[in-house]
């Protein structure tokens with residue numbers, strides 16, 4: 001079997017938490033799934049990733065067990081004719097001063113201010129807090145956001161060239177996901193104190209007001225009725241001839257289970273202001289809104305000759321569903337709730353960033369399941 005060769009130019013592009021490669025002893029590893037598990041933490045992997053990390057790996061004196069773990073992530077070898085290139089990471093450019101975009105520096109600040117509490121970082125953080133949280137989140141991993149919203153599947157729906165069985169596979173998984181989403185809404189609603197005198201012991205959220213609680217309830221109620229409608233819509237589509245008659249795996253796939261488990265867990269474990277869960281809700285919706293708007297713009301600029309078939313009309317219905325104005329208003333309302341969150345504690349910010357990044361990673365995988373991956 002021939003070994004796949006990768007040049008450093010290509011390797012250097014896989015430099016984020018949601019898409020991370022590493023070279024050790026001339027072999028190329030896709031270590032993305034290992035980031036969560038690394039006993040030495042994910043930061044060192046990201047710092048040493050997308051390049052030759054042989055020296056860093058050896059310096060730590062990793063055990064034979066650590067070395068044995070590598071095999072499962074092997075994807076190829078370094079092309080011997082390629083030379084190392086500089087890896088440019090989004091936040092690397094801006095860490096040393098206010099020249100860059102301060103919205104992107106938070107994770108570094110969060111980490112460093114625990115350790116040292118340097119004055120310049122305090123000023124930095126003060127400046128940063130005047131920015132909207134959602135703007136900041138959208139700026140921390142643009143590459144993954146792009147992947148999550150410009151997937152090949154969306155392009156194929158836009159050009160009406162997606163195969164019916166691929167659309168079916170995706171719809172089946174998305175219907176499973178609607179079940180998880182519904183449970184997430186249920187958990188969030190069950191934790192919401194709609195009136196001051198319903199707040200539980202331990203609820204020390206300083207930003208609590210009845211008005212905000214009512215706003216959260218309004219958004220969650222819409223989300224719940226919308227997801228219920230969507231589940232029924234998917235069932236109705238799946239019963240249509242082109243889909244009922246084609247073969248696709250019906251079982252819930254591991255990525256869907258992981259997604260569903262994650263959103264339920266976040267809903268349970270968020271603080272009393274439901275901050276992490278609200279970030280997750282907003283992230284899922286803004287990704288969908290952008291993704292389907294992308295499909296629609298591809299569709300509008302596509303030169304494909306349209307036929308009036310059930311499949312073509314289904315593709316168009318799906319594009320309409322997540323690009324309509326009403327959905328845009330809902331995404332905006334989710335955004336407003338996230339922007340009201342108090343993230344002045346760097347540990348809180350780190351936690352909000354973490355759930356946002358996880359949703360980005362899960363969304364990228366989710367589209368892939370259309371192709372039974």
Ligand code: HEM
Pocket residue numbers: 022029031034038039040041044045048053056057060061062063064065066067069070
């Ligand atoms: C994909 C590559 C890597 C794998 C599979 C891996 C695996 C492991 C494992 C299994 C351990 C537990 C101790 C041991 O068994 O040796 C460990 C610890 C550690 N690793 Fe890695 N590692 C990788 C890359 C790196 C890199 C590039 C660095 C960069 C400096 C690093 C830094 C550390 C540190 C500092 C610890 C010690 C954590 C502690 O004891 O608190 N690792 N790693």
